[in-house]
Every structure is written in C-alpha cells, then in structure tokens.
Amino acid sequence: MAYIEQENALAANEAIMGDAQPRLSVPAPAFRPGDRPDFSKLGLPRPGEHPRPDVLVDTAQTHELAFGLVSVLNERGNAEGEWAPDISPEALRNGLKTMLLTRAYDDRMLKMQRTKRLSFYMKCLGEEAVAIAAAHALDDTDMLFPSYRQQGALIQRGGDIVDMMCHCISNSRDNLKGRQLPVHYTNKALNWFSVSGNLGTQFPQAVGWSMASALKGETAIACSWIGDGTTAEGDFHAAMTLASTYNAPVVLNVVNNQCAISMHNSISGGKAPSFAAKAIGYGIPGIRVDGNDYLAVYAATQWAAERARNGAGPTLIESYTYRGEAHSTSDDPSKYRPRDEYDAWPLGDPVERLRAHIINLGEWTAEDHDSWVAECKDTVSAAWKEAVSYGTLEEGPHAPIPTMFDDVFVDQPWQLRRQRQELGI
Amino acid sequence: MAYIEQENALAANEAIMGDAQPRLSVPAPAFRPGDRPDFSKLGLPRPGEHPRPDVLVDTAQTHELAFGLVSVLNERGNAEGEWAPDISPEALRNGLKTMLLTRAYDDRMLKMQRTKRLSFYMKCLGEEAVAIAAAHALDDTDMLFPSYRQQGALIQRGGDIVDMMCHCISNSRDNLKGRQLPVHYTNKALNWFSVSGNLGTQFPQAVGWSMASALKGETAIACSWIGDGTTAEGDFHAAMTLASTYNAPVVLNVVNNQCAISMHNSISGGKAPSFAAKAIGYGIPGIRVDGNDYLAVYAATQWAAERARNGAGPTLIESYTYRGEAHSTSDDPSKYRPRDEYDAWPLGDPVERLRAHIINLGEWTAEDHDSWVAECKDTVSAAWKEAVSYGTLEEGPHAPIPTMFDDVFVDQPWQLRRQRQELGI
Amino acid sequence: MPQLNMMQALTDAIDTMLSQDDSVVTFGEDVGYFGGVFGVTRGLQEKYGATRVFDAPINEGAIIAMAMGMATNGMRPIAEIQFADYIFPGFDQIISELTRIRYRSAGQYTAPVTIRTPCGGGIYGGQTHSMSPEAFFTHIPGLVVAMPSNPYDAKGLLIACTESDDPALFFEPKRLYNGPFDGDPNKPQPSWKDHPKGNVPEGHYTVPIGVADVVREGNDVTVIAYGTMVHVALAAAEAESVDADIIDLRTLIPYDIETITRSVQKTGRCVILHEAQKTSGFGAELAAQIQEDCFYHLEAPIQRVTGWDTPYPHAHEWSYFPGQSRVARALKKTVEFA
C-alpha cells in the first residue's frame, strides 16, 4: 500500500519484477518490533498543495485527489491552500473540546476495562479528527453509519457520556438492554445508526438509506466509515457499485489507520496506490485526506456533502491516519509493531495540531487547554460514578431477563413464548 | 458506463448535476425497442493508437490503457500499431477456423434446443474472439476458469465436439454424468475448469489456483473470464484484492458485451469510465481491448501472460464487445433492445474482421472460407448424429441412476447409502 | 374474480402495494424495464416509474443491504433474488444485519424488507436453478419465512409480508407458476385456469402469517407439506386413497404448531414432505417438535419424504424429486405401521 510501506512490503520478500518465473508476494509492513520506525521517506505532499475543485466538477477531473493527500494545517499550525475551510473560532474550539472529551472518555473506559468493569473496549486515539471533523461538517439530520471507532462523532452529535457508559456496562440504563458488546452504540434520536460487529455491512446500507432519502425528496444524506482492512470485504464493492449506479447522496469514508488488528494495510490494500484510488474505477470522486488534520477532514467532508446535496452523488474519502492504541482491549500491538511507531508517525496528533492552530489564531491558550482537559477528566469521572449507580455488567441490575426475548420479532411467536416459560420467567 | 451509453443513461433521467437536491439516477441504455440504434457518437480510439508498454512496466504507467481501447485491425483489415502481434499465417488460419467451428457448433445446438433436444443453450455469437484469441495466446498448461460463454476457448484447446454435445444432452457419454445444466463443461485433461452456474465465483478461485502454481514453482498461470454484469458481485472484488495482495500470476478478463440478460452494463458498471479502470484502484494494470479484434485480444492476453510469467503479477483485461444473440434460450432480447442493434454495432464481426485480414495477407481466400464453413457444418452434423447415438436427455440412456449419489463425498456416508436403498437401487 | 396464474397473482400483489403505499419500491436483477426473468414485475416500471421499480446490479448482498438501508429510512422494499440458488451472496446481510437490526438496536431501527425468490426444481434447471434452501433461513432468529402453494395464497401472503414490520423471505415455487403441478412430469402441464385457488380477488387482502391451511381433511395420517409438495401430497393420497389430513404450512417461520398438533393428535401418524435435501431440512425441525408435543399420540415413526442429500441433478431430476410414488409409499408404510 502506497509510499514506502509498499516498497518495503515488496523488499520484505524476494524481488518480484523480472523474475524468471511467477513468484508469490506476501506484503509485510516497513517496521516490526525491534526495528527503528522511520517515515522520513514517506514523501507526502505539502499542506495546501492540492487545488480544491468546484463541488460539481466532473469526476474525471478529480483523479489527482485520489493519489495525493489533501492537507491544510502546516508544521506551524497555520492553514494553507484552497482547502482551508471557513470555520468560526467558536466552532474550532468546539471541535478541539470534543476531541479532548473523546480522549478523556476513552482513557477512562480503558482504565475501567483494565479493572474488569467492562468486558471489552476500543479506543480511537489519534483518529479523533477523522470522525469528529466529519460529523462537524455534516448536518445533524444526516445519518451516520459508523464502525466501532467513531465514538467521537457520537459525542460530537451530543451523545450523553453517561448513556454511552451505561451501554458499555450493560446496566439497567443501557438503551440496548444489555444485548450488545460495549462500544456498539445505537442512537436513533441523534441520527446515529447501529454499530455492527460485522465489518463493512453498514457501508452498502448507508447507500440504501441515502437512496431512500433522495426518493422521498429529502435533503438528508448518509455518511459511513469503514477501516482500511474492511475495504477488502465484498460490502465495500457493493456500496461503491450501488452508489455509482444510482448516484446516491452518500459520503463513504475509509479510515486508513495503517493496520487491521495485526495486519498491515498492504494485506487488504495490496498494491493499490491508495484506498481513495479505488473510487476511480467506479466513476466516483476519491479524495485522500490527512486524517490527523481537523481542517482537512472537515473541508473534504464538506465538499462531498455539498456535492451530494446538489445531486452530484457519492464521494469516497480516505482518511490517512494512524491507530495510536491497541486494536481493542483484547489486543497487544507490541507483538507486531514497534512500540514507538506512533511517536514516529509524521502526521502528528490531531489534537496538538488543531490546538496549535487555534492558539495561533489567538482564540485559545495553553491555560484554556489545560483547564478544559481537567474539566473533561472531572466530567468523565462524574459520569462514571453516575453510570455505575445504575448498575454494572458484573453485579447488575441489567435490563430484566425477559427482555432478552423481545424485539426478535414484532410479536413474540410461540417458540419464544415457550422458551421464555422454560426459563421460568 | 462509458461513452454515449452513460450520457444517455443520465439523459434518460432528469438532469442530475446542479440539482437543488439529491436525485436518484437509474441508468438506462441508449436505445430501446423502437429506437434507431446509432453508435456514431461512440468515438472510440483508432486502431494502432495506443503504444504498447514493456511487459514489466510499472503499473502506474498503464492507466491510459484502462481508459482507451487497444485495437489492431483497421477498417481495411490491416494490422496497425505497436500492439500488432506476430502470429504465423498458419496460426491465424487456425484462429479463424476455430471461430467458425464454434459458430457452427452454436448454430447447431441452438437449433437442437429449439426442437427440444436440449433443455437449455447459450451462444457466444460476436464474442468468439474474446475467448479463442485469449486461449490461443496462452499455453495449454495454463488453467482456464471460464464463464458459460467461452465455449470457443474449449474448442480452441481441442475440446471434442461430440463430447461437448454429449454433455449438453446429458447422455450416457456425458463426462459429468448428467449432473450439470448444458454448457457447464468441465474438462480437466484440457486444463479447463468447471463452469459454475453461480456468477463470478470462479474469479477468486482462479487467483488461488495461480497462487498454488507459483508456490509450487511452476510456470503455469490461470486465466478467468466474467461478464460486465458479474463485475458487480463481491467475488470480482475478492479476486482483484487477492491478485493484488499476493501478486498472483493470473489474467482476469471482463467480457463487456454491453449487457447482462436485459440489464444494460450501466446498471452493474454505474458511472465507471470503463471496467478496465477498476484495475487502477488495485494497483493492477487494466487494459480495455477491442473484443471483436482477434489480434488485439491475442496481443493483450500475450502481454498479460508474459507479465505474469515473469513475476510481475495480474492484469485485468476488459474485452469490449457485443452479445449478438439472446442471453440464452430462455431469453427474448427483442423485449428490451432494438432488433437491429447488433448490425449497428460499430466494432463489427470478429470473424469477418479476421477473415479480411488473412485474405489481405494472401493467406486465405473466399473459397477457402466457404469450404471451411461447409466443412464445419458437416462436422457438427456428423458429431450430432454420433452424440445422440449415445442417448439423449429425453430418452436416455443417461449415467446409471445410482451414480447420482456418487462424488458428493469421497465415500458414501450412511445417509446416502440409505437414500440410495430407499430409491430401490 | 379474475382467474390468475401464480405469476400474475404476484404481479397483482406488488401492483396493489405500489399503488397504495408510496414507501413501497421493488428492485432486483432484470426487474425494471424487462419485468423480471419470470415476468413477475412486468409492466410495473412503466406504471410507477424507474425510481420505484428498477434494475439492480448483480450483487445479491448489495440488493439486500440496499433494501435494508432503505427500510431503516421508512421504505418497504420488495427485493427480488432471481433464483433462490443465488441468494447466498446475500446470506450475511440477511443473518447478520437484516434480521438483527431490531434486536441489536432494541427496537430503534426496524427493517420491513420482503425478499421474493423463486425456488424448487422440476424445470430441468440443474443444480443452480432448482434449490429449495428454506431450511437455512428457518434457523435465523427474526426472519419470517413463507412459501405459498397457489395464486390466492401467493398474493395474500406477499401483501401480508410486505405490510409486516418483520423482515420476510418469500419463496415462490417456480414449478407452480403456471399450474398446480402434482409431481407427474408426464401428464400435460395443469393450469390455474380452472383451479379454485386461481380465483384471485382484486385489490387488497391478506393471508395471515403463521396460519396453516388444511387442504384435505382426513383421519388416518397427517401430511405436512408446503409449496409444490402440497399438490404432490394431494395427488398421492388420492391415488392411494389414503384418508390423509393434509396441511399446507404456508408459513414456515413461525409455523402453525396448533394446527399441526391438532391434526397429529387426531391421526396419530405423520409424514412430512419437502423438496429440499433431507439432512437438517425443515422436516427435521417439524419432526423433532411433533414427537415432543405429540409423543403419547404417535402410533408410528414420523416419516420424512424429501430430496436426496445431493445437489439437484439435471438428467436425474425426476429421480431426485420426491414424487407421488415415494410419497404414496411413505403414506402406506405409515398408515400400516403397527
């Protein structure tokens, strides 16, 4: 996959080209535990480099965007180029605050999982901007079809931290009645779809949802996210094909955080120049964006949403980022990648980069930042105290056991009624 | 899909771009029954226009080939440009003869189906070169994973016409013991895989087969064909992903005959600039070739095969052609396309085009042609007489009924033994 | 009342739904301009336009996912899968998504999708145009599974499925499209013209989900069948003059346990028929439940007469199909068992 990873992937095997005979290549990442990660050869385009085409541009004119990298914030935290969006200081602060709150929430939940209060948890460290800036650029009536790593978008939508915790510990207040694994949030009131444990299935569903919106003459669009690894699933192709055929008003995101659990993105991405480039073969604009750049993600999403709302159909956005934490609490990344690889990652920390920008604008100070970080810590501690007061996974109370038999069908058929009786409830 | 079809597809709906709101587009073909088909606006590249890159060229340098059309034979039947392959007159004549024999076979089998001697049949009229020139460019040890419309490749490989007929009428000589629908040939001795009724499934299997070949250090590669409509299946994406990731020595063909039963290729292809362009997003070379040009199909396949054999991995070839006949004997195309659309098709007849070329070379005459056509007619008549002498679907004899229970497992488990007894055999 | 064949009855049902409810749309491979390879949606695109009746890409998973996405946004899609043999690329969207969204979202999202698909053999379709895969779907919580045996039920059940807020899989025994085929391929193809169940009322009516139909009253043995096998059962009972109580299940999930137990407790004997392969077929579920609920009443082992545990062969189609003679033999054996 792209840039040095690919060369290294190939280098990691015997040379391929010009061999006397067919030779299998099994891609490998540039760096494994013990290696010194060095991304200096990555050679990414400079911030501001890409022109921003008109939102109704002919798809054929957009190919450049799929091979490059749309980036706005430079080293010094200033916004450069045509993609620099026009966002009020107030809104920028909210974006930063939401990222920090999400991070504080993640930290707390991870700690609680370590002390066995949760059965499972998944952080989004380093990927906060990918979800939050996108949700920020959309309307609240647009439907989000997230994977399990966009909790930031739920918080951006106004998701209540206590409710989210109650779901994660399956207590009496869990709006999913204890049926779902932690982080598989559903929140229809906030136009947030139901997170599925099955990878990629929500991608074509988002297309269908957006088609219904268009059929009904409504202006709401759909937005979905999958990971780099998930692009290999048939549902990615299903979604892209449907979106292309029907000109569906949908924003399809690939969060390229470089890996899928232990697998480097070159396993699912193969020799593809980028994930965004997959859009070309569907006649859909593909944009690769700096996923750690809040302004770039916002700008690309806004471009795609405006295009969709104006009848010009779907866009595929690849957010180029890095998974800062373990895949989940069941994972130990030190087994397959260098411990310090995240520090070496050249696109930095989305929080630090936006922070620097707002400070440059004179709209934020180190003190503001520290006090907000402290406030977030208090918020999540208080929220946790309240959440556990409604019960925990281990001790309960949970949703009443008989609810286990509800919602399978609209009306309980005799089989479920009998089974419920067999359970003596 | 590409060229005027797409504009028409959009034109067929209310305008899309710049609408005040999202608007669903359901593509439609340029022409329906009653319309006068006119492909003059198709604006295809001229024969000889495309340069032929070195077979080991970096994939990134091949994008042009995916948007264009590699064509060799011009209006006058002369070969033009770098792609013009070096084929002996003898081999050219064999190619032409094989196309004519295939056509005679198809004609005979269709007639026999009309008189109810077959349960079902599928012709490949107009698509003979797509299969035959490709098989011609490959080695006999290369494994073919065809769809149901590449019977020409089986004949090119030396498939016995009588055996093929015996399969199609499920008689006592059917090598598939009457288990398969007609035209679902299997012939391991000729390195021809088993035609599946399920669309697209063979595409990723071909990749796996070719990987095994590479793992074993063998030089045989795999070659597979699917139709334009089938590219929408998840298995297309599976095959392309596997081929890209593992650098598999495989030639993947999309036979774009403009339609899928009644559906125009813009339903499965959407707004894609071409089917070949889908390769770009996988880092695989994509070549769109004039599928009615024997020399062009041969040249593209040879290029891809040589690339694969030299360790440079997979190629996707789109053969741009036209389905000259009904989808199958269960279909009536006059219900959904103009009766005379095939005559209006600008890329002509692969047989006539190759015929003109060999005649220009002074290696073939009108008389040769007519006598070979007559010979083919006799061959298939004689073959049919022999085939029915081994039984027919209606009257039998078929494979003995008990064989129905064989080959489900290596050894018949008790369930099948009991069922066989229940049938009293 | 008009006399319709099963295809016309289905067209009528979809037409009725399209005209009465704007949220209904229908799509699938060749479903639009062409009207489907069996003609079930013929004329509907012309009548309702290309955005309510349209072609879909050849990707069964995409078709079901699109339907589900639309359904969670207020639509009631009727999706066609061209042949039941080709539903499996969409199996994951059905089992992991369509049938779970209500449960996993605790009722916040529902997906009232109806999937129509022709099933069954007897048309020399070979192993990929003949499958009866219903059993797989009866093991999926949250999915209504229906299979009518005649035009009247076909229209009423399809309307009921479309109006239901549960996702439904609607199997159409393609051998019955043109007439009440009774398993004898040598007789001239029967027609719905002069069949009472070919009498299909105009406009809206429903056949309730979960309610079986006793198509023949009898006392000596209960026969449970659905789809094509209902007509085979009737013919076999007639031919052998067995006094059979014949139940047309109509809905497989949820199946009508009251009607079944009432009958078996009356007859004390039971034969179950289906065209699908035997092992782990739906007949297994029925037999297992009946022996549990009617243990005291059973005077003979419950027999299953089914297709064999092999793919559906082409040339030997009529040796595979569980025809009248095999059914008759099982009826006699069961009635005479002592």
Add this chain to the structure above:
Amino acid sequence: MPQLNMMQALTDAIDTMLSQDDSVVTFGEDVGYFGGVFGVTRGLQEKYGATRVFDAPINEGAIIAMAMGMATNGMRPIAEIQFADYIFPGFDQIISELTRIRYRSAGQYTAPVTIRTPCGGGIYGGQTHSMSPEAFFTHIPGLVVAMPSNPYDAKGLLIACTESDDPALFFEPKRLYNGPFDGDPNKPQPSWKDHPKGNVPEGHYTVPIGVADVVREGNDVTVIAYGTMVHVALAAAEAESVDADIIDLRTLIPYDIETITRSVQKTGRCVILHEAQKTSGFGAELAAQIQEDCFYHLEAPIQRVTGWDTPYPHAHEWSYFPGQSRVARALKKTVEFA
C-alpha cells in the same frame, strides 16, 4: 506425552501437517506474523515462512475461494475464519462451490480444504463473537462438519480433516481453549493440565471422522452433545447423579448413527444438547432421525436443550447459555417420564 491446552493441540496439529506435507499451507486474518487472534498459528510463520503461513485480506469469501482454487491445484489449505460469526460472507463459496466441485465435475476436481473457526459463547463476546452456526453447514451436501471437545480430539480430528479429500469445516469451541469448561461461570476456570484428554501425543495421529465417543456409560438416558456441551452434560449428570450414557458426537456430518441408536435402544430415552438456537438446530435432525430409527424403544419424548431463538445477548449470556441446571432439569424430566 506433553500436556497441552486446546490451542496448543491445534498448533501442534497444523505444525505436524506443515512439516510432513509441502502441499499444506495455512492462512487467514492475522494468522501470519501475529499467529492468529487466539494464537493458534503462533510461531508457524517463523518456522515455515511467509508463503506457507500468511495473513489474508479481510474477506471471508476470498479466503475460502483462494483455498478452493489452491486445493484444485494440488494444495491442502487450512484456512482460518477468525470467528464463526464471520463465516457468512464466505457462505456462497462454501455451499455453491467448495462442496460441489467434486460432484459437478464428476470427480475431475476435488477441493481438500479445511476451514477452522472458533465458535460458541461464554466469553462475553456478544452476538457477533458467540455464534454456534454448525446447523447451517450440516444441511450442505458434501461437507464434513466436526467439533471436538478436548485437546486430544482437536489435534487428531484436525489432522484427519486436513488429510481427508473432502472439504471440512472444523469448529473450535473457544470456551474450551483453556480448559474443560462445564457451564458454571462462577467456578474458577478449569484447566487442561490435569485432564486426561489434555494428554496429547507428539507427531501424527488421527481421530476418525464420523466416529462418536461415549464419554460416560450409563443406562437411564442417552445424552448427545458436542463441543462445550459435552462437559456441561458430564457435570449435570454428576450433580444430579443421573445414570446417563453421554455421547460426544465429535463429527456432525456424517454423524455416528450406530453409536447413537445403540445407546438410545439401550436407554429408551434421549436428551440432545447444543448451544445454538433451537429451531432448525442440529438437534432437530438428530431427534427426527432417532425417533425414526428407535421408535419402538423410546419411552419418553426426545428433549432438546439449546440456546434460545434469539441472538446471543451480552449481559444475559448466562441466561442464554444452556447450563447445568437446564440440562439437569431435562435429564430428570426425561428419566422420570412415564
């Protein structure tokens, strides 16, 4: 003999096959460098190289199709599906291709592919990490379906499946990976350390496909179980001191009908256990066949103790799991039935 847990026994089996047969390769999601999310292939890539033990794209259909393509070209792939819940994107390649190629090619092509996949609940995995979907696969002609209940059988059966020329689906009850879990989540996790079946011989040996194992001899009731439920059955029979004849099926297709009928004809009573949902579960097939083969001997209705007909819930996992008390109740009820 080394004492191994089930994961180690499986690694040992794959290692044995990789070392003795160059045509064996293994791949799947995270299977390569990392060694699998449950560590079953840990160390094997280092030992055999990246072209025999490797990662695969996240596309279960692609994994199975790749395996099948390789198998038709002389290899014996062992493919891992990370969780049984995620096998469905590959369902079409299994039912339409992998299990049919021998039949439809009349034996010209065969696909000796073994698919390994962890199944079952009890790890708070919620509805997408807990499924037991075996029943779906027992309805597919041409597929061997196996599920071991201990390390010894796991190694021997996996080797047998890999060496078999039939495609095989090999389920690994993940709750047993670390010990013979008996259904009681409140007891400390038991270990294979001091369990006789944790004694796993080095090198090559096989446990025959299609042969069940009677893990407890008894006279009052036959219990048929597989995977985790074998240990639940043993514990329940112990606790209630029911004199049960307990059969560990080990292979579901083809299942060992002789051992089953011998036992049921001895005891006259039968209880069937599985973790999967009840309706159309594999217990249905077993009950249907047993009531047919043992009608005269049955003194009580065959009971099925199973998971409920709902997705596997997260918080109520132990109300869903068919634990000792439910099994014990069914045993008593069946033994006391008159």
